[in-house]
Amino acid sequence: MGVVGFFNAIYYFMFGGIIGYHLKDQIGVLPGQPNVNFRHFSGYIDVDPNAGRSYFYYFVEAENDPLNRPLTVWLNGGPGCSSVGDSFVGAGPFITTNNARGLKRNPHAWNRVSNMLFIDSPVGSGWSYSNTWSDYLAGDSSTNDDLVTFIRKWFERFPIFKYRELYLGGIGYAGHFVPNLAKTLLRENNETRKYEFNVKGIALSNPVLRLKLDLLAEHELYVSKGKSPNKLYQQVLKHCNGINEDNYSDDIIPWSKLCQLPMSKSLMVAFNVSSLSEAKKRQFDLRRTQCDGKIEDLNSGKEVTKIDDGVDMCLPLRTDFYFNIPEVQKTFRGNRTNSRFHWKGCFQQSGLNYSIFDKDMDMLPTLKEILLQSVPVTIFSGDEDGIIPMTGTLKHVKKLAKVMKLNLTRNETWLHEKEEGGWVYSYENNLLTFMSVKGANHHVPMSKPSEALFIFTNYVITPSMLIE
Structure with missing residues (x-):
């Protein structure tokens, strides 16, 4: 000892x-x-x-x-x-x-x-x-x-x-x-x-x-996995050329519309969807499919689980449900303001507006x-x-x-x-x-x-x- x-x-x-x-x-x-x-x-x-x-x-x-x-x-x-x-x-x-x-x-x-x-x-x-x-x-x-x-x-x-x-x-x-x-x-x-x-x-x-480089890396990744055509990636590189590995500036220059358009197209093509928001949801995991259960299923007493390649993809959904149980909140001594917001693991409607510059x-x-x-x-x-x-x-x-x-x-x-x-x-x-x-x-x-x-x-x- x-x-x-x-x-x-x-x-x-x-x-x-x-x-x-x-x-x-x-x-x-x-x-x-x-x-x-x-x-x-x-x-x-x-x-x-x-x-x-x-x-x-x-x-x-x-x-x-x-x-x-x-x-x-x-x-x-x-x-x-x-x-x-x-x-x-x-x-x-x-x-x-x-x-x-x-x-x-x-x-x-x-x-x-x-x-x-x-x-x-x-x-x-x-x-x-x-x-x-x-x-x-x-x-x-x-x-x-x-x-x-x-x-x-x-x-x-x-x-x-x-x-x-x-x-x-x-x-x-x-x-x-x-x-x-x-x-x-x-x-x-x-x-x-x-x-x-x-x-x-x-x-x-x-x-x-280095977020801007991370965003460019997304599209390089999709091309390398055959999920998006190289033609779209080349358009991304052409119109988003203000950032590169050797010259990353903290000066906040928003992506131009010419840059954002091929980025959005590349993302939707990569996940074969017509909605940009849907494509962003699927970026979390390139191999596995999302949980298809719903809070309503848990409310009715059903078990909700989806094992895909050894991972329970419904675990975040069940956590959201558990944290909204009144007795759980009471035992945790959480939600002392008695907020009416539905507790969510990420991005609940709390009014948080985080600096885009940072x-x-x-x-x-x-x-x-x-x-x-x-x-x-x-x-x-x-x-x-x-x-x-x-x-x-x-x-x-x-x-x-x-x-x-x-x-x-x-x-x-x-x-x-x-x-x-x-x-x-x-x-x-x-x-x-x-x-x-x-x-x-x-x-x-x-x-x-x-x-x-x-x-x-x-x-x-x-x-x-x-x-x-």
């Missing part, structure tokens, strides 16, 4: 339930929940009491030895998707039963190896809200300020975790949230000359890093600042994702490595349970790592949960295991 572990154990025994934890936020048993050997907590933290702006969170202890396990903050993207809700389709301890009225254990939950903190951010995501309508005009800066305030206040409630090894991770647009948060926490350490935030690494799944920001300089402080960055992407294509993200990683003159130290397939899991590129012995995940869609923890847990365990929180 060691000296540190011994004193942690004593502290936990004496103060864990008194000072180290905020027991008022402890959840008893969620409706339909199986018995577990760990505690979980949820509640609100007021990030701006004057404005009435509050963030909702869900915290889950590690299954074993939580005092000696790291703390991981997980953020969903969108912007506008609930991180708390996402925990029930990915990395969290539970997933819904087929009738969505109960829960079962997630065998690939990340709290097997880490304490997990899920935060609904920004306002308008999940149960986070504000009483000031201007707060719903959010952006990267305001969201980051709120997250920093939240982290500080959360540590006041759970001081036992304050100096724990801290990992920050997320999916999609969290490719902005997570690096911005990591950069700020590291800067505060340097400016105050105090080691307040023990940031040990960040993990990004299918992240938005979405196009280049995140490579921020990642560079993090890497320069020797904080490892692990990026993993599903190769069946049509929203943020793996091929585009790999180009960003290679660009970053080139700019920083990082040496490529690993370039090979990686194995999971004796089978190929994908490809791994590692720079400077795991300082910067990119991994493709074979057969995974935009949501790796949902579509390849075993592989996601393997990556998190072996490449994120224990990278020293892989140093050659």
Whole structure:
């Protein structure tokens, strides 16, 4: 155990339930929940009491030895998707039963190896809200300020975790949230000359890093898979030529109509639909078909599930249903404003209006600042994702490595349970790592949960295991 572990154990025994934890936020048993050997907590933290702006969170202890396990903050993207809700389709301890009225254990939950903190951010995501309508005009800066305030206040409630090894991770647009948060926490350490935030690494799944290039990569991907004709792709390149890999500008220049037209056509052709909105829904997964169940089916007591290539595509729908059960909301202590909005995992009608300018920001300089402080960055992407294509993200990683003159130290397939899991590129012995995940869609923890847990365990929180 060691000296540190011994004193942690004593502290936990004496103060864990008194000072180290905020027991008022402890959840008893969620409706339909199986018995577990760990505690979980949820509640609100007021990030701006004057404005009435509050963030909702869900915290889950590690299954074993939580005092000696790291703390991981997980953020969903969108912007506008609930991180708390996402925990029930990915990395969290539970997933819904087929009738969505109960829960079962997630065998690939990340709290097997880490304490997990899920935060609904920004306002308008999940149960986070504000009483000031201007707060719903959010952006990267305001969201980051709120997250920093939240982290500080959360540590006041759970001081036992304050100096724990801290990992920050997320999916999609969290490719902005997570690096911005990591950069700020590291800067505060340097400016105050105090080691307040023990940031040990960040993990990004299918992240938005350079959005305009990601959009172009979509159409390159469709051509490579034979889903869209090269003629349309050439039109996209011709009319959207303001952006390229070597010259990504933060100057916000909207796509011209001449550019948007072939993009829209290419997208609809790729998915063989006449509606652009329908095509965008299908980008989530290039291999599998969408869930065809409906909330009405669950209301009538039916079981709703659709297993396609080993993935239950109806899991997000059932999660939406479960989170709208009044007893669930009461047990979570969520929706304290008694909102009439139907809870949705993503993009509920909350009034969130996120800055379109921030979405196009280049995140490579921020990642560079993090890497320069020797904080490892692990990026993993599903190769069946049509929203943020793996091929585009790999180009960003290679660009970053080139700019920083990082040496490529690993370039090979990686194995999971004796089978190929994908490809791994590692720079400077795991300082910067990119991994493709074979057969995974935009949501790796949902579509390849075993592989996601393997990556998190072996490449994120224990990278020293892989140093050659």
